[in-house]
Amino acid sequence: MSVLEIVSTGLLAAGCFFYLAGTIGLLRFPDVHSRLHALTKADNVGLFLVCLALTLLGESLRVALLLLLIWLLGLLAATVSCHLIARHSIRRKGGRSG
Amino acid sequence: MGISLVIDVLLALGLVGLALQVVAGPSLFRSIVLFVVFGLVMALAWARLHAPDLAMAEAAIGAGITGALLLMTYRRLVELNPEKRGETYLGSRWLAAPVGVLTGVLVGLIGWAALQLPPGDTTAGTLARDALDETGVSNPVTGVLLVFRGYDTLLEMGVLLLAFLGARAVASGRAHSPGTSEVSEPALVGALLSLVVPLTILVGIYLLRAGGHAPGGAFQAGAVLAAGGVLLSLTGRLVPTDHTPLVQRLVLVLGLLVFSGMGLFMLFAGSAMLSLPGTWAIYLVETALMISIALPLALLFAQAPGLKGRGH
Known part of the structure; x- marks a missing residue:
């Protein structure tokens, strides 16, 4: 195993850890907001680590840029949907609406 | 080999489990969400089978558009009948077993027929692949x-x-x-x-x-x-x-x-x-x-x- 492979394996494992933690949080946390908090960590950091690992393995600028684009789009979708779900939850409870 | 076999088996088991949850789940909304998840896992399965065209079609049409249509339908159902919210709109449950058995038999027959097919070089797929140059697309x-x-x-x-x-x-x-x-x-x-x-x-x-x-x-x-x-x-x-x-x-x-x-x-x-x-x-x-x-x-x-x- 080359150094590159070891590093990217470590990054993949770290990414999977964030996904696992986020999923456990989604299943176990008591309310919408803390669940969203757990989930977005998986989406943002987990996806970033996995993309970074695959960038190292891909060894081409094209692959790196595509993976960066995938991460940014995932980030955008996660941010907006998280915001919408949280807003909906607050409004349904009759609280302030953002 | 080992790890990819594990992934394939997990995908197959996951698909069957999800399909079961979709049809037998207690709430309609949950079934719709799981149907979308089913479509995404199905897309992964197609990708594993080296069929990227089908994988994209499944993700875009099967999971994406169909999921959106189903959610919109659910919303209309709730609008039309607010007090029935959360209730499963299953028709007759006694039909489930015979339909399931018949579907199982059908899938078994198709699988059996697929095994009886003649080997590669005489099928329509091979003929089409050999004639691909005439189509003008690769x-x-x-x-x-x-x-x-x-x-x-x-x-x-x-x-x-x-x-x-x-x-x-x-x-x-x-x-x-x-x-x-x-x-x-x-x-x-x-x-x-x-x-x-x-x-x-x-x-x-x-x-x-x-x-x-x-x-x-x-x-x-x-x-x-x-x-x-x-x-x-x-x-x-x-x-x-x-x-x-x-x-x-x-x-x-x-x-x-x-x-x-x-x-x-x-x-x-x-x-x-x-x-x-x-x-x-x-x-x-x-x-x-x-x-x-x-x-x-x-x-x-x-x-x-x-x-x-x-x-x-």
């Missing part, structure tokens, strides 16, 4: 869809149009506004749209162009464009009209018109019906198919005979 899926079985593809367009007309016929005629216009819009929505909608157009055109030599094609491209339309009507940028404007009527039948017109032209020009005279014709037909796929899907989601921009 993606075998596009070649088969438009050249070798153009008749099927033409009829599929007819089915889509019929499905749209059928949905219009049973609709109440009143256009429903799917957007939540009564509440203020979150600030992030506009930013998301201004990024994502141009991207759906870009991706749609890319998929169409790539369909000639790589995974992609009119169906995936049309579904991606329709997703852009779904986003726009969901956020109230596109609002329903009471009648279908003339241009949208033309767009609805454009794929059928161009494809069958080209096919008939070739027939009278002395060639076989639905044979296409070259790569340019394939792209022309694909483009027409793409927009004739995208519009009815977006209109089905909007539950409207037509769409127009907000403020027009």
